[in-house]
Amino acid sequence: MADTHSVIGTKNKKGQTFTDTWKMMNDAPRTPSFYTGSEVIKEALRRASCDVMIAYPITPQSEAAALIGELFAEGYIGDYFRGESEFAVMSQCAGAAFGGARVFTTTAGPGTMRAMENFPMWSGARLPIQMIVTCRGINSPLSIQPDTLEIAYLLNTGMLVWHAETAQDFFDWILKGYMVSEEPDVHLPLALCCDGFFVTHTKDVVNLTPADMCLPPYDPYRSPVPCMDMECPPVRMMRDPFVMKSNYISYATHASWQQEVWAAVERSRKHTIKWLNGLIETENTDAEVIIVASGTAVSQGREAIRLLEDEGIRCGLVKVKVLRPWPGEEIREATKNAKHIIVPEFNVTGWLAKEIKATIPNSERVHAGPRVCGGMTMPPEIIVSEIKTLLGIHTVSMASRG
Amino acid sequence: MGICLPNPGEAHINGVIVPEEKAYEEAAKQFLMAKVPTIFPGPLVLWAWNEKAAKKATAIRHLYNTLKECVQPGQTPMLIPMPDYRPKYPKINPEVEINPNHPNLTIWHNKIDCCMFVGVHCHQANLALKIIRGGTSCYTVAMCAQAGHEDAMLSFRDASVEKIMKLAEWVRKLKGTVQPRLTSAKSGASN
Numbered sequence: 372m373a374d375t376h377s378v379i380g381t382k383n384k385k386g387q388t389f390t391d392t393w394k395m396m397n398d399a400p401r402t403p404s405f406y407t408g409s410e411v412i413k414e415a416l417r418r419a420s421c422d423v424m425i426a427y428p429i430t431p432q433s434e435a436a437a438l439i440g441e442l443f444a445e446g447y448i449g450d451y452f453r454g455e456s457e458f459a460v461m462s463q464c465a466g467a468a469f470g471g472a473r474v475f476t477t478t479a480g481p482g483t484m485r486a487m488e489n490f491p492m493w494s495g496a497r498l499p500i501q502m503i504v505t506c507r508g509i510n511s512p513l514s515i516q517p518d519t520l521e522i523a524y525l526l527n528t529g530m531l532v533w534h535a536e537t538a539q540d541f542f543d544w545i546l547k548g549y550m551v552s553e554e555p556d557v558h559l560p561l562a563l564c565c566d567g568f569f570v571t572h573t574k575d576v577v578n579l580t581p582a583d584m585c586l587p588p589y590d591p592y593r594s595p596v597p598c599m600d601m602e603c604p605p606v607r608m609m610r611d612p613f614v615m616k617s618n619y620i621s622y623a624t625h626a627s628w629q630q631e632v633w634a635a636v637e638r639s640r641k642h643t644i645k646w647l648n649g650l651i652e653t654e655n656t657d658a659e660v661i662i663v664a665s666g667t668a669v670s671q672g673r674e675a676i677r678l679l680e681d682e683g684i685r686c687g688l689v690k691v692k693v694l695r696p697w698p699g700e701e702i703r704e705a706t707k708n709a710k711h712i713i714v715p716e717f718n719v720t721g722w723l724a725k726e727i728k729a730t731i732p733n734s735e736r737v738h739a740g741p742r743v744c745g746g747m748t749m750p751p752e753i754i755v756s757e758i759k760t761l762l763g764i765h766t767v768s769m770a771s772r773g
Numbered sequence: 774m775g776i777c778l779p780n781p782g783e784a785h786i787n788g789v790i791v792p793e794e795k796a797y798e799e800a801a802k803q804f805l806m807a808k809v810p811t812i813f814p815g816p817l818v819l820w821a822w823n824e825k826a827a828k829k830a831t832a833i834r835h836l837y838n839t840l841k842e843c844v845q846p847g848q849t850p851m852l853i854p855m856p857d858y859r860p861k862y863p864k865i866n867p868e869v870e871i872n873p874n875h876p877n878l879t880i881w882h883n884k885i886d887c888c889m890f891v892g893v894h895c896h897q898a899n900l901a902l903k904i905i906r907g908g909t910s911c912y913t914v915a916m917c918a919q920a921g922h923e924d925a926m927l928s929f930r931d932a933s934v935e936k937i938m939k940l941a942e943w944v945r946k947l948k949g950t951v952q953p954r955l956t957s958a959k960s961g962a963s964n
Contacts, residue, residue: 556920556921594894595899597894620875623908624874624875628900630903631903641778
């Protein structure tokens with residue numbers, strides 16, 4: 372039987388040392404590097420001991436997928452290929468994970484939507500695949516610009532869903548993500564989302580762990596389901612009686628199965644808190660006005676807070692790092708003193724505001740906006756303007772700015 | 774669902790995290806109180822796919838033999854395998870096996886009022902434990918090799934040969950000190 376811990380300190384074929392992940396992420400020296408988000412994905416994967424990477428090109432994830440091809444050519448990835456479509460890619464990822472491989476993929480926007488059928492299947496089959504979602508518009512007319520609407524569709528798939536703000540988040544969370552999703556009591560796929568272009572195509576200083584250290588390999592013997600076995604569920608469940616029968620036990624099995632997937636999402640809470648140091652980050656939660664946001668809306672919120680401070684208006688911030696499991700208790704606690712809760716979002720429906728409204732008491736405190744969509748940027752002045760309007764402070768109309 | 778599972782060195786009883794030692798005592802008590810205490814070994818210990826599995830299987834047989842030695846007349850310990858996870862229709866033979874997708878058949882048929890899962894893949898164990906919990910009043914114990922089971926009423930984690938042997942020791946230690954539930958009309962196995 373494979374034993375993950377027994378390989379710590381030994382070297383892989385590229386000369387990297389399998390390193391205790393906690394030490395690698397928390398104690399190892401970091402090197403500041405100036406990279407795009409896509410390059411950061413590549414650098415994280417260089418250290419991830421990934422067995423299989425499969426993707427189909429779609430903007431804005433194509434660059435990351437192509438860069439990972441270079442890693443394959445260099446010998447850092449076990450196998451790498453382009454699928455026939457996003458649906459094919461996610462099915463092929465499932466096959467690789469069923470077989471006991473550590474799997475990585477990237478997608479975006481319409482690609483996420485096209486592959487959607489696979490995601491509840493991944494969860495139900497308990498496959499700890501990691502999928503980077505570089506969010507973009509999904510609607511017609513076609514837009515490749517940043518828009519986070521696709522995250523709303525991922526929230527009920529049974530996947531873990533995290534939303535990175537920066538390239539640094541991305542680097543750390545790709546590596547930590549495997550540690551959470553591969554825990555035997557979790558063992559679920561992770562959708563690690565970011566706002567496309569804003570994170571993937573801009574350069575930022577990212578502190579990288581040493582390139583000669585890598586994660587311990589995935590140990591499929593810790594899986595809560597057997598590796599690929601065409602005679603046993605979860606593979607055989609797809610064509611066997613308990614799925615097809617209309618009887619009580621068929622329903623009971625399905626109900627238990629779904630409950631187990633969502634229980635596993637909940638069980639990830641403990642591990643996620645340990646690795647990400649909490650599901651949320653907070654600043655000034657004693658303020659009367661608090662911005663609650665995820666992804667790059669957090670960055671815009673920070674800037675708005677700075678502008679408001681210049682005018683003597685104090686405002687707090689809650690950065691929601693993890694969407695599944697949902698940090699309901701943390702958000703309730705962080706917003707208990709707030710009279711106004713502002714939720715800026717890069718999508719038209721305001722899914723984050725809806726989640727927060729469903730979580731906290733006195734939900735009329737939630738102001739679901741400002742929201743931009745279709746690739747629009749969100750100048751911090753818009754957030755400032757909405758907050759001042761809520762506080763009854765006269766503001767100059769932003770409309771005249773065109 | 775989604776209770777916090779024990780850390781290494783701990784166990785849980787009804788969702789409350791306890792030192793592992795307390796769980797040995799409680800599990801042994803439940804075995805000795807039951808009319809039909811039953812061990813359900815799963816595929817991970819039913820086949821000698823590695824040396825550790827073979828040793829665990831021997832330890833489980835030892836636990837079963839210890840149970841048989843320590844119970845009182847009228848108590849009937851059983852060892853019923855869960856050989857695989859295939860759905861079997863129209864139904865399994867509940868006298869010879871248990872199916873994770875339909876575990877209550879085996880519980881009902883044999884009037885099992887306390888059972889222990891060991892060597893069952895975690896997802897399949899949780900599936901079966903949920904259905905047992907929902908459809909019977911059988912007391913469930915999990916001797917889990919990984920992180921433990923929230924769906925069992927009592928769960929160990931990081932199961933090893935030593936832990937299984939230690940549970941057998943506790944059963945022997947409590948022999949004669951626990952009153953069996955022999956007078957119970959339903960034997961705890963009702964639906």
